[in-house]
Amino acid sequence: MSEMNAETARRQTSSLGDEIVGRIDRLGTISESSNSLTRIFLSPEHRAAADLIMAWMGEAGMHAHLDAIGNVCGRYEGERAGLPCLVLGSHYDTVRDAGKWDGPLGLITAISCVADLHRRGRRMPFAIEVTGFADEEGVRFASTLLGSRAVAGTFSESVLGTRDGAGISMREALIQFGLDPDHVGAAARTRGELLAYIELHIEQGPVLEARNVPVGVVTAISGATRLAARLTGMAGHAGTVPMALRRDALAGAAECIAKIEELCCTDEGGLVGTVGYIHATPGATNVIPGQAHFTIDLRAPTDIHRKRAVADIVRQIEAIARRRKLALQLDVTHENRTVPCAPWLKAQVAEAVAAEGYPVFELPSGAGHDGMAMVDIADIAMIFVRCRGGISHHPDEHVEVADADAGARVLLRLIENFRPREAA
Ligand SMILES: [Zn+2]
Numbered sequence: 566m567s568e569m570n571a572e573t574a575r576r577q578t579s580s581l582g583d584e585i586v587g588r589i590d591r592l593g594t595i596s597e598s599s600n601s602l603t604r605i606f607l608s609p610e611h612r613a614a615a616d617l618i619m620a621w622m623g624e625a626g627m628h629a630h631l632d633a634i635g636n637v638c639g640r641y642e643g644e645r646a647g648l649p650c651l652v653l654g655s656h657y658d659t660v661r662d663a664g665k666w667d668g669p670l671g672l673i674t675a676i677s678c679v680a681d682l683h684r685r686g687r688r689m690p691f692a693i694e695v696t697g698f699a700d701e702e703g704v705r706f707a708s709t710l711l712g713s714r715a716v717a718g719t720f721s722e723s724v725l726g727t728r729d730g731a732g733i734s735m736r737e738a739l740i741q742f743g744l745d746p747d748h749v750g751a752a753a754r755t756r757g758e759l760l761a762y763i764e765l766h767i768e769q770g771p772v773l774e775a776r777n778v779p780v781g782v783v784t785a786i787s788g789a790t791r792l793a794a795r796l797t798g799m800a801g802h803a804g805t806v807p808m809a810l811r812r813d814a815l816a817g818a819a820e821c822i823a824k825i826e827e828l829c830c831t832d833e834g835g836l837v838g839t840v841g842y843i844h845a846t847p848g849a850t851n852v853i854p855g856q857a858h859f860t861i862d863l864r865a866p867t868d869i870h871r872k873r874a875v876a877d878i879v880r881q882i883e884a885i886a887r888r889r890k891l892a893l894q895l896d897v898t899h900e901n902r903t904v905p906c907a908p909w910l911k912a913q914v915a916e917a918v919a920a921e922g923y924p925v926f927e928l929p930s931g932a933g934h935d936g937m938a939m940v941d942i943a944d945i946a947m948i949f950v951r952c953r954g955g956i957s958h959h960p961d962e963h964v965e966v967a968d969a970d971a972g973a974r975v976l977l978r979l980i981e982n983f984r985p986r987e988a989a
Contacts, residue, residue, distance in 0.1 A: 606738075636699045639676070643690055644690050657697045657699070671766045682980070698716075716942075717939055718750070762940075774955060780950055780971050783947035785930070786930045914979060916979075917976075
């Protein structure tokens with residue numbers, strides 16, 4: 566490209582950041598309450614947001630529709646109709662009292678990139694589909710990735726009976742929304758239709774900011790193991806039982822927590838561990854705690870590493886319980902495999918990042934994303950965009966316009982240079 570053309574192309578895309586941020590602000594006003602952002606699955610706000618997103622898709626030259634689970638789907642045909650598609654997307658539901666960037670940034674950026682191609686009359690040798698997933702966070706029915714699981718064909722009909730806090734089942738909510746719970750399967754796509762799935766998302770952590778880079782290339786979505794632990798000792802009088810004769814369950818739990826933290830802090834493979842919940846009984850100032858429950862959340866960028874760490878931590882907790890004469894019950898309550906980003910696709914993301922003049926910085930995603938479901942029908946890749954202070958799932962979530970623009974440039978370049986796997 567000549568210098569002149571490069572400058573023209575740059576100018577054409579330089580307003581993407583402004584457009585994206587303007588739309589983030591507009592979508593962020595669609596909430597169940599006026600002073601905070603909450604937009605949950607199958608709510609009136611879900612409907613209003615879907616209509617707005619579909620209007621943007623239409624302006625971008627896409628055919629848009631709502632699928633059988635309430636995802637918004639836009640399709641921009643390639644050089645001829647009916648070609649396999651590159652799928653771009655993210656979710657547009659939120660947690661309670663959310664930030665406005667988590668999810669919508671990836672969805673809105675994808676629409677802006679397609680709009681840019683449309684303005685230039687550019688058609689690719691493949692179709693582009695943009696999907697806004699209706700439920701990733703799982704706030705309403707405590708079951709995550711509902712939108713992407715429906716697309717991947719792994720939606721479990723058993724969740725239709727799940728009830729929300731108001732006692733409304735998912736089946737009833739789908740009907741109220743105007744969807745047919747017996748036809749959720751119609752949202753499913755097949756591997757042959759899809760060339761790849763690419764998601765742009767805010768980092769939701771502080772690493773890019775610390776590295777002073779606007780965008781990052783994701784290596785994998787870290788797998789997670791969650792455990793529930795219960796230590797049982799003997800409750801007793803805080804004044805009369807000598808220290809040597811106590812079986813204090815909470816003191817035992819404290820030792821376990823400190824050990825978990827120590828193991829994670831000394832690990833060099835990206836292991837992170839959190840004890841986010843603890844409850845002791847009887848729970849009185851002057852009573853030795855007889856029982857303590859706590860949870861453990863462990864994540865690592867590879868499954869082997871995580872499984873080794875889980876085994877190690879289980880061994881350590883068992884040893885602490887034995888030494889303190891506490892009965893131990895330890896159960897795995899949740900397990901998610903690591904989902905690696907496909908090397909051939911990740912290489913194209915890295916090329917796009919470098920071509921835009923940014924350093925190529927790779928990092929794993931500690932948070933879960935729709936790619937965890939989409940990987941069942943397509944190779945996946947992710948682009949992270951820096952967010953202020955690494956804050957997410959909070960109203961203070963923030964992305965600078967320049968960084969939103971950087972993410973859009975990378976995604977647009979990636980689309981325009983995309984080679985399907987066979988050709989890559
Ligand atoms: Zn998200």
